[in-house]
Amino acid sequence: MSNKITFGPSCVDPFDPNSISVAEALRRIEQRVLPVVACERLPIRDCLDRVNNEAVKSPHDVPPSPNSAMDGFAVAIDSLVAGGIAELDEIGTAYAGNPFEGECNPGQCVRIMTGALIPQGTDAVVMQEQAEVTESGKIRIDGDHRIGENIRQAGEDVQQGDTVIDAGARLSPADLGVLASLGIAQLQVKRKPVVAFFSTGDELVSLGEPLEPGKIYDSNRYSLHGMLSRMAVDIVDMGVIPDDLDSMREALAKAASRADLIISTGGVSVGEADYIKPALEEIGTTEFWKIAIKPGRPLTFGQIDASIFMGLPGNPVAVMVTFSQFVMPAIEVLSGATLRRPALFRARALDSMRKKPGRTEFQRGIASLDENNQWQVGKTGKQGSGILTSMSRANCFIVLPDDNSGVEPGDEVDIQFFDWSR
Numbered sequence: 001m002s003n004k005i006t007f008g009p010s011c012v013d014p015f016d017p018n019s020i021s022v023a024e025a026l027r028r029i030e031q032r033v034l035p036v037v038a039c040e041r042l043p044i045r046d047c048l049d050r051v052n053n054e055a056v057k058s059p060h061d062v063p064p065s066p067n068s069a070m071d072g073f074a075v076a077i078d079s080l081v082a083g084g085i086a087e088l089d090e091i092g093t094a095y096a097g098n099p100f101e102g103e104c105n106p107g108q109c110v111r112i113m114t115g116a117l118i119p120q121g122t123d124a125v126v127m128q129e130q131a132e133v134t135e136s137g138k139i140r141i142d143g144d145h146r147i148g149e150n151i152r153q154a155g156e157d158v159q160q161g162d163t164v165i166d167a168g169a170r171l172s173p174a175d176l177g178v179l180a181s182l183g184i185a186q187l188q189v190k191r192k193p194v195v196a197f198f199s200t201g202d203e204l205v206s207l208g209e210p211l212e213p214g215k216i217y218d219s220n221r222y223s224l225h226g227m228l229s230r231m232a233v234d235i236v237d238m239g240v241i242p243d244d245l246d247s248m249r250e251a252l253a254k255a256a257s258r259a260d261l262i263i264s265t266g267g268v269s270v271g272e273a274d275y276i277k278p279a280l281e282e283i284g285t286t287e288f289w290k291i292a293i294k295p296g297r298p299l300t301f302g303q304i305d306a307s308i309f310m311g312l313p314g315n316p317v318a319v320m321v322t323f324s325q326f327v328m329p330a331i332e333v334l335s336g337a338t339l340r341r342p343a344l345f346r347a348r349a350l351d352s353m354r355k356k357p358g359r360t361e362f363q364r365g366i367a368s369l370d371e372n373n374q375w376q377v378g379k380t381g382k383q384g385s386g387i388l389t390s391m392s393r394a395n396c397f398i399v400l401p402d403d404n405s406g407v408e409p410g411d412e413v414d415i416q417f418f419d420w421s422r
Contacts, residue, residue, distance in 0.1 A: 019292040021402065022360050026329060028287055029301060033308055035336035036260060038191045044179045047171050049232040049421070050189035051337045056165040061155035062181050066118040068094070070150040073131050073139055074110040074122035080143045087138040094119055109139050118151055125150035158182070168338040170232075190336040196259035197224050198238035198251060200267035200276065201314065206240065219388060220265040220312075220319050227323055230421040231331055233261075243267065248279040256284075256304040260334055263327060266314030276300055276311045284309060292359035292402060295385035296322040308334070315385035321362045321397070324418070344399065344414040347375035353400065353407035360402050364394035367415050377415050394418070 020028075039053045068074065074094065080086045088109040094100035096115030104110050104121035112118075112125055124145055132140040158164055164178050165171070171189070179187060204218040205211060218240055228235050236258055241251045248267070255262040267276040277300055280286055284304035289311075291299050295318035300311035308330060312322045324342075332339050347367055355361055365377040380393040399414040400407065407413055 019290040019297060019359070020288055021292055022325065025288065025291045025299075025301070025326060029326060029330050030333055030339065032287060032301075032303065033330050033333040035334060036190055036193055039188050040191055041186050041188050044176050044185060044187055047179075047187050047189055048173065048176060050171055050192075051232070051335045052165050052167055052169045052171055052175075053188045053190055053336070055163050055167045056179065056182075056184065056187070058158045058160055058162045058164050058182055059184075060160050060182070062158040063152055063154060063156065065154050067096075067152050068112045068114055068116050068118065068125045068150060069152050070125055070127040071113050072111075072125050072127040072129075072150065073141065074100075074104065074112045074119050074125050075141065075145075076104065076106060076122050077124050077145060077147050079106050079108070080141060080145060082143045085140050085142050087134070087140050090137065090139050109141075123147045123151075166338070168336055170335075170337045192232055192234045193260040193331060193334045194234045194236060194258060195228055195261045195263065195331070196236040196238055196255040197221065197228070197263040197265075198255070199240045199265045200243060200248070201240065202243045204240045219316050220314070223316065223320055223388075224263060224265065224323065227320070227420045231328070232335065233331060243275060245275045245279055248275040249282060252279055252304055252309070253283055256307040256309075259307055261327075261330065262304065262307055262309045263323075264309075264311045265319050267311070280304070280309060280311070291322075291326075293321070293325070294359050294361045296325075296362075297359070299326065301326075313385070316388040317364070317385045317391055320391050324397070324420070325362070328420075342416045342419060344416055345375055346412050347377040347398075347415045349398075349407050349409055349411045349413050350376055350378035351407075352409060353379065353398070353413075355400050355404055355406050357403050357405050361398075361400040361404075362416075363398040363400065364390040365396050365398040365415060366394060367396045367417070375415065377413065 079088060088107060090111055091108045092100050093111040094116035095113050099117040100110050100119040104119045110119045124147055126141050126145055127150060134140060165175055199218050199221050203215055205215045207217060241247050264276055267274045277289060280302050284302050286302040289300040290297055295315060296313050298313050299322050302309045310327055312319050329339060353363060363383050364380045366380055367375055367377040370376045377398055380390045383390060395418060397416045399416050
């Protein structure tokens with residue numbers, strides 16, 4: 001008999017053969033999550049950050065007619081003198097919203113304001129700084145101008161029939177402006193996904209209650225609520241669920257009856273008081289429960305009826321890391337939005353970073369521009385998964401891939417700026 005105890009992989013090991021890669025986890029999430037189907041028609045003012053359901057085509061040209069891009073003088077190029085100066089008669093003024101009604105003949109010009117329709121008989125606008133007004137009121141303009149100068153042509157921004165907003169686009173302030181410019185007052189958008197979340201753990205105490213020995217305040221629900229509040233979802237806060245199988249099973253069933261996505265924090269590891277996985281297996285299915293990531297290896301992904309379940313670790317930093325890397329993409333797919341990956345930027349490391357190959361690490365960093373306008377990044381200090389101040393001080397993740405074996409000052413690393421709203 002061996003005198004050694006054989007242990008399975010733990011959360012401190014650099015590699016666990018039962019863990020899947022970050023890329024594989026994202027692939028499975030995208031494959032399993034289905035977009036919401038129901039839609040609603042809303043005034044465009046209420047559509048910010050909502051997901052457009054159908055492609056929007058322009059009903060007309062924008063701008064609808066040629067107009068001036070400058071304050072100046074509308075002229076016919078044929079009235080100017082090549083290599084010389086023409087003296088033109090000013091016959092009126094064109095204003096935005098109040099066009100010049102007559103026709104501009106050879107030897108004449110029309111004073112014009114930005115946005116005004118181009119008068120009949122003219123084909124260029126000479127900015128006022130390039131014209132001279134004589135004592136007799138004549139307008140002197142040289143011949144160094146061209147047809148179409150300073151004129152916004154009809155359809156220059158959008159042509160009739162163009163697709164201006166794709167289906168699946170998350171609507172930005174600029175999108176709302178485009179819709180308004182087309183005269184579109186309402187839009188059909190996907191309904192907001194409903195997200196229910198709760199914390200687990202008998203050690204958790206709500207704010208306002210006395211902190212007895214062995215107890216801690218529940219920070220995870222506040223971090224989750226803050227991150228979810230910046231997304232276009234309806235939020236259901238289910239509080240703290242006790243550490244017992246019946247309570248966990250009941251909470252999961254209740255959440256599944258109300259929400260498209262269920263998020264829990266804590267209770268997803270293999271301890272005696274970790275009831276998420278057994279409860280999920282009783283009333284739903286488990287797709288995976290370990291990812292080769294630090295922090296955040298124990299992450300359970302599964303389904304209860306039509307609801308997606310994501311069980312996040314209990315450590316506060318791991319909650320925010322896994323939310324950004326896995327929950328946010330799941331919400332994007334669930335919302336019907338076109339999925340976009342967070343952008344990575346290269347930066348020069350200011351600190352050494354210890355790491356063993358085997359899993360992707362998301363260290364917390366403070367990125368800034370150096371004297372050459374290049375990104376540099378330093379750590380926020382201690383990187384333990386329970387040190388939540390490492391997140392509050394940071395503005396980015398330092399992303400170290402699974403094959404990375406450590407970083408020295410001056411090495412280039414990838415950084416990912418925080419984006420809690422996508």
